[in-house]
Amino acid sequence: xxxxxxxxxxxxxxxxxxxxxxxxxxxxxxxxxxxxxxxxxxxxxxxxxxxxxxxxxxxxxxxxxxxxxxxxxxxxxxxxxxxxxxxxxxxxxxxxxxxx
Amino acid sequence: xxxxxxxxxxxxxxxxxxxxxxxxxxxxxxxxxxxxxxxxxxxxxxxxxxxxxxxxxxxxxxxxxxxxxxxxxxxxxxxxxxxxxxxxxxxxxxxxxxxxxxxxxxxxxxxxxxxxxxxxxxxxxxxxxxxxxxxxxxxxxxxxxxxxxxxxxxxxxxxxxxxx
Amino acid sequence: xxxxxxxxxxxxxxxxxxxxxxxxxxxxxxxxxxxxxxxxxxxxxxxxxxxxxxxxxxxxxxxxxxxxxxxxxxxxxxxxxxxxxxxxxxxxxxxxxxxxxxxxxxxxxxxxxxxxxxxxxxxxxxxxxxxxxxxxxxxxxxxxxxxxxxxxxxxxxxxxxxxxxxxxxxxxxxxxxxxxxxxxxxxxxxxxxxxxxxxxxxxxxxxxxxxxxxxxxxxxxxxxxxxxxxxxxxxxxxxxxxxxxxxxxxxxxxxxxxxxxxxxxxxxxxxxxxxxxxxxxxxxxxxxxxxxxxxxxxxxxxxxxxxxxxxxxxxxxxxxxxxxxxxxxxxxxxxxxxxxxxxxxxxxxxxxxxxxxxxxxxxxxxxxxxxxxxxxxxxxxxxxxxxxxxxxxxxxxxxxxxxxxxxxxxxxxxxxxxxxxxxxxxxxxxxxxxxxxxxxxxxxxxxxxxxxxxxxxxxxxxxxxxxxxxxxxxxxxxxxxxxxxxxxxxxxxx
Numbered sequence: 001x002x003x004x005x006x007x008x009x010x011x012x013x014x015x016x017x018x019x020x021x022x023x024x025x026x027x028x029x030x031x032x033x034x035x036x037x038x039x040x041x042x043x044x045x046x047x048x049x050x051x052x053x054x055x056x057x058x059x060x061x062x063x064x065x066x067x068x069x070x071x072x073x074x075x076x077x078x079x080x081x082x083x084x085x086x087x088x089x090x091x092x093x094x095x096x097x098x099x100x
Numbered sequence: 101x102x103x104x105x106x107x108x109x110x111x112x113x114x115x116x117x118x119x120x121x122x123x124x125x126x127x128x129x130x131x132x133x134x135x136x137x138x139x140x141x142x143x144x145x146x147x148x149x150x151x152x153x154x155x156x157x158x159x160x161x162x163x164x165x166x167x168x169x170x171x172x173x174x175x176x177x178x179x180x181x182x183x184x185x186x187x188x189x190x191x192x193x194x195x196x197x198x199x200x201x202x203x204x205x206x207x208x209x210x211x212x213x214x215x216x217x218x219x220x221x222x223x224x225x226x227x228x229x230x231x232x233x234x235x236x237x238x239x240x241x242x243x244x245x246x247x248x249x250x251x252x253x254x255x256x257x258x259x260x261x262x263x264x
Numbered sequence: 265x266x267x268x269x270x271x272x273x274x275x276x277x278x279x280x281x282x283x284x285x286x287x288x289x290x291x292x293x294x295x296x297x298x299x300x301x302x303x304x305x306x307x308x309x310x311x312x313x314x315x316x317x318x319x320x321x322x323x324x325x326x327x328x329x330x331x332x333x334x335x336x337x338x339x340x341x342x343x344x345x346x347x348x349x350x351x352x353x354x355x356x357x358x359x360x361x362x363x364x365x366x367x368x369x370x371x372x373x374x375x376x377x378x379x380x381x382x383x384x385x386x387x388x389x390x391x392x393x394x395x396x397x398x399x400x401x402x403x404x405x406x407x408x409x410x411x412x413x414x415x416x417x418x419x420x421x422x423x424x425x426x427x428x429x430x431x432x433x434x435x436x437x438x439x440x441x442x443x444x445x446x447x448x449x450x451x452x453x454x455x456x457x458x459x460x461x462x463x464x465x466x467x468x469x470x471x472x473x474x475x476x477x478x479x480x481x482x483x484x485x486x487x488x489x490x491x492x493x494x495x496x497x498x499x500x501x502x503x504x505x506x507x508x509x510x511x512x513x514x515x516x517x518x519x520x521x522x523x524x525x526x527x528x529x530x531x532x533x534x535x536x537x538x539x540x541x542x543x544x545x546x547x548x549x550x551x552x553x554x555x556x557x558x559x560x561x562x563x564x565x566x567x568x569x570x571x572x573x574x575x576x577x578x579x580x581x582x583x584x585x586x587x588x589x590x591x592x593x594x595x596x597x598x599x600x601x602x603x604x605x606x607x608x609x610x611x612x613x614x615x616x617x618x619x620x621x622x623x624x625x626x627x628x629x630x631x632x633x634x635x636x637x638x639x640x641x642x643x644x645x646x647x648x649x650x651x652x653x654x655x656x657x658x659x660x661x662x663x664x665x666x667x668x669x670x671x672x673x674x675x676x677x678x679x680x681x682x683x684x685x686x687x688x689x690x691x692x693x694x695x696x697x698x699x700x701x702x703x704x705x706x707x708x709x710x711x712x713x714x715x716x717x718x719x720x721x722x723x724x725x726x727x728x729x730x731x732x733x734x735x736x737x738x739x740x741x742x743x744x745x746x747x748x749x750x751x752x753x754x755x756x757x758x
Contacts, residue, residue: 002106005213007147009205010110014117014136015447016201021121022440023193027180029126029172031436033133036164037117038443040140042450043152049454051147052215056223057459058450059149059230060238061401065446066152066159067245068408071252072439073164075412077171078256079419079435083428084175090126091180092436095429098504098571207476208451239270240278240338241405244393247285248409251386254292255416258379259431 007048015041026091028083032076039069106146113139126177130168137161147217149225274337276330277344277396280318280352281389287314288385295378304376308367308722311381315360315388322353334754340460341399348396350751351527354607355395358520359388361614361726366512368720369621373510375421384516387413391524398535400449400459403528407445407492410524411438414517418509430508437491437501445488451481452536461536469539482540486547489532492525495585496554499578503562506574511624511631514570515617518577519610526584526606530599533588534755545592548585553687556582560694569620569633569702573613576657579695580609583672586688590675591755597678599752601671604744608664608737612656615730619650622717633702638711646717647706649731656734658699659692664737667744 014037021034043062050058084090116139119132137160144153171177223229234242275282291307298304324330326349334345363384370376390409397403415438419431453459455477456467471478491498506514533544559579566572584605590598623630639647656663669692676685737744 002103002217003213004215004217005209006106006110007143008212009209010113010143012201012204012208013114015443016197017114017117017121018443019197019201019440020194022436023197024121024190025180027126027177028432028436029168029175029177030120030123030129030180032439033120033126033129033168035436035439035443036133037120037136038440039446040137040160042443042446043156044140044143045447045450046453047144047147047149047152049450050149050223051217052212052454053457054223055457056225056229056233057401058453059152059223059225060233061404061449061453061459062149062152063155063230063234064241064245064401064405066155068248068405068442070159070164071248071408071412072442073167074252074256075259075415076435076439077167078258078260079415079428079431080171081175081260082419082422083432086423086425086428090175090177095432097425097429098507204480207480211477237339238341238401240341240393241399241401244390244402244405244409247288247386247389248405248412251383251409251412251416254379254383255412258377258383258416259419259422
């Protein structure tokens, strides 16, 4: 039998890796994929809690998170295409036309 | 839940997630992410969420990731070059993140250590049960989702099309 | 499960949102048929009609003739109480003013497309559900609907490098914050077993005081929410998004989503996390002081007026959070202060932006503070209007801004937070200094150019509405205070 804590630990590790990638990576597309990793970690936590509590709401929440992730992906990639078209770059460091 | 399967796929997910974060070439990251998504789908199955496991593979690993790979190909995204622009963010952000995560693991995992999942599925995560809930208790967010998707479609057109 | 899950009254309760969504779809269809560029104004008119209908419906809700108040519908996922109606009305009116100031500006930017107005309406739908949702799932979907519309609208000037960049940064940080918010929600679900705020509050009350798990859930959730309201240290997206977005959208995201984000913050804290008020009070004190400090100090050195207003917004968020601290001590006046502050902030900020947007003319970007130089000699009327809005933003009587700040200070003093009240007053003095930089530019300096300002009927109407409200609330605040008190009553009626 797997303890609940192990599933949650996996979720925290994935969330942490995603967040670390968000900070470290410079390519916009990779940064965006790291955000997807974070969302998946959250989904895992929801499903684990749902199973633990014997309550279906967590699974419904995951369904909605997946829908939002799909919508965000379409939108985010469109923004990335617009940026690339105007600047010919995918590096977050080149987005610096506005400064303090 | 079959324990060995969980640990195998959990390990796979962590290794693949590390690869997502560490690869310098976006397309490798994308392929690793697909591996993470599929391993998680297996774990969802083990946790009794059959419908979501299927959705995870079809919608997430399928549709969404195809979009990613397509855009990577379209924009010809190459290896990223290391820069020193973000040293500040790394020096401040990573330690903060580490502290935060250590805290979460200590609190959350500590709180649930020793608790095991009840034997046998307490909730049937098949399409019928999920659909029933979706159209009864959660019909309002479900309807709002339709506007959300319309906005996403419109947004993609508005932002990415050359001429409106 | 043979019971009825929703009834006719449930659909009545969401009619304003349905009307707005239908008008949004209508605009997309009409826009397809409009050939002539000058007829694009029809889109704006359609949007205004939809907003007016939604507003009338909200007024009927307020009077309680349609539904018994408070009404809980869709299996408890939605609640229509005076709090929801107050914020929804504010959102609808703010969106209408933004529509009024947009048409001329979009024409100059050559981006006068129907999608713009449709997105504004859809985003209003999301924000209205943020005010009335009582279930984490509804709140999350509504928040994302608002956010997605904001990202597209920020990047609406597709050929403009700054607009793209702003959309990109806004999107990445927004998606990251959604991740944080979701993690908090998952923990909250894990420890309470429900996504309904009422149930969550019950379960939280049963947990021992100082329970680390609930503390963790609250902190993560609040980090995500503070992101949305642009509180320090989660404010970094604000100046860039404000500077890069089309000016009309800068005006929009500085008011309507701010009101909606505060609605969701108040709803979650007051209805869901009320048993943990001592914990989130401590956190809010730190964040509020940091937010006021950074917003006020960073605003001093700005040269770009949109960026300037970005930091000015952050400082106002700091004041708004102070009201929450008083509310945590069980003082309803704290929430009243937030409600009334948001109302006056919406109108004075929109008014200021209505003046700023006129600086954008053919071949002239006009978003530097210097562009306002010599406004007094060029357009004395406008300069006086801008002066009134700036005085109000700085909180000088007899303008509305004073009433907002007065109630915040009052609630702090009533709950014996004297140090915080003193800090807040000190920062109000700093604010006076930087708002007067603009006044000095307008009245003392010489004009840089002689290109006539971009005026239009819509802008005049918008200026009229915002000016009237800024002055009326300042001079005769009594009815508005009663509205605000009524709005926050649902949280203190137990």
